Amino acid sequence: MPEDILTTEVLCRLLQCVFLIGDENLMVVQATVPEWVGRPVEEVLPFLQGMEDTLRDLAHGHIPTMRMPHLSAEDLPAPLSGYVDVYMSPCPTTTGFIVVIRENTAAAQVVRELTQQRNELALLREQLETANRRLQEMDEERSFLIAMINHDIRAPLATITTGLSYLLEVEEKESRSKEYRRILEMSLQAAQNATNLANRILQVERSHHLNKQHKRDPIDLVALLRSVLNQYRNMADEYHVSLYLETTDVPLILGNWQSLREAFANLVENAIKYNVSGGEVHIEVCPSEQGVTVTVQDTGIGIALEDREKIFLPFHRGRRTRTERPGTGLGLYITRQIVKQHCGDIRIESELNKGTTVYIWLPLKPPETDNVTQKAKGSTHVCQDKRPIDWKTPQGYTENG
Amino acid sequence: MSRFFKVCLIGDFAVGKTSLARRFLYNEYQADYQATIGVNISKKEIHLTDPVPVRMTLVIWDLAGGEPFTPIVEAYYRGAAGALFVADITRPATVEHLSHYIEEFRQVSPDADAVVLLNKVDLIPDHAVEAFDQEPLREKLGLPIFLTSARTGYNVENAFLTLARRLLEKTNNA
DSSP: OOOOHHHHHHHHHHSSEEEEETTEEEEEESSSGGGTSSSBBBHHHHHTTTOHHHHHHHTTTTTOOOEEEEEETEEEEETTTTEEEEEEEEEEESSEEEEEEEEEEHHHHHHHHHHHHHHHHHHHHHHHHHHHHHHHHHHHHHHHHHHIIIIIIIIHHHHHHHHHHHHHHHHHHOOOHHHHHHHHHHHHHHHHHHHHHHHHHHHHHHHHHHHHHHEEEOOOOHHHHHHHHHHHHHHHHHTTEEEEEEOOOOOEEEEEEHHHHHHHHHHHHHHTTTOTOOOOOEEEEEETEEEEEEEEEEOOOOOOOHTTTTSSSTTTHHHHHHHHHOEEEEEEHHHHHHHHTTOOOOEEETTTTTTTEEEOOOOOSOSSSSEEEETTTTEEEEEGGOOOSSSOOTTTTTTTO | EEEEEEEEEESSSSHHHHHHHHHHHHHHHOOOOOOOOOOOEEEEEEESSSSOOEEEEEEEEEOOOOOOHHHHHHHHTTTOOOOEEETTTTOOHHHHHHHHHHHHHHHHHTTTTEEEEEEEEEGGHHHEEEEOOOHHHHHHTTSOEOOOOOOOOTTTHHHHHHHHHHHHHHHHHO
């Protein structure tokens, strides 16, 4: 018996499946199972069908060893099943090649699970990257839209408003017809509403970019609120609403004057606009733990229960306010954005037909970071958790509803 | 007597190679993603009638996706008469990687024939499928392109049978 056949017999005892395949016809010369001997390779190893030329090249030593781990096939030679590792190499002593097949299902299952996790993670990463790209595109689109509003809508609206105001003045002198005047007034109101909406959208954009600016100055909230009230004196007179400011000594806070002024102006405007004739607006400023709390309380129409959960959503307007008062539905959304970016908190209590109270807490000094979350001494600190008063009263609605 | 042709399914992970194979072999579809390791080998005998009736068996080597080109992958490619290069039409990166896979495959099996399958067309709107311009990719890769869906079965058999016909034609010409 040739030496290589003897070698194969020794291997057969050690390994599960060994074949020596020789000659041009690819017949099995030696094998673990004696019945396989003398049969063509495609019968005993049918998964190798279709690659006979390659097997001949292997038999002649034209290609080196082939290792195929984690191979599974429906027609593995019995008793093999599941996953196998296949090694094929030219026979060193004769024309032919040796095939060694070892079952390796247990290890393959572990590899499969790891591969599954790796691929799922990679898919998630791809999805995140795609979503991130889409967000960037949307941000660019939004910036474009805002720029367009600023340049191409506000300017013509200003022209329209001025023109209509002039026509109304002329109409007062010439007094053509009531219908003519009514149409002019309606048009002017519509133009003013559109201008107001455009301004609000710009406010939203500014509030989004506040964090990027990093501009924080020491701010006297009492002075800021006085300036807001001065701005709204005329409106309050027009609506027959009285404004009151109650203050104590409060420390300066670090913030952005312009945006905080916008935030409180929105609240005061709401408190006047949604008040009743002869109503009142009380603004109180008082120091609280590590910050200042500003309370804006009105005696107005209040917020219906079904509207309370949505009051901070952009463009949301309550059922009554929608029909009775002009507005954009962006004021509270903008205010919330500005408060959030100062790492403060906002809460609203309201009772229908009795009034609404808005509480805003602002920290003395926002954490020195461009996000709401700050890392300090190895721990994560979320500044929203620093609540100086109980924000979870049953009627109270925080920014999260 | 049936002739055997080894064909490989090649492409990035999670593009639907195994699902395409299962759709072609058993006309079934499994929604859950199950990663393939190594290679799964299956067979399907097909009957072609044009121009003359002939039986052939495709031995389908469904390879693990996204693996680096190592001697192991080279061993899987060896002896292949053809290949189906698969990409996920919703993931542009998988389409970009096709030329890389084709180049590697050609190094091992330069005479093999191949087709390209852009899978998961069921995930994009019909109008986008109709509007999809295959020509630039066809020119770049130099291979026929099929938009397929393993989920619905759309164009799957057509893609496999087209490759089978091309393989047969090539063998007959040889």
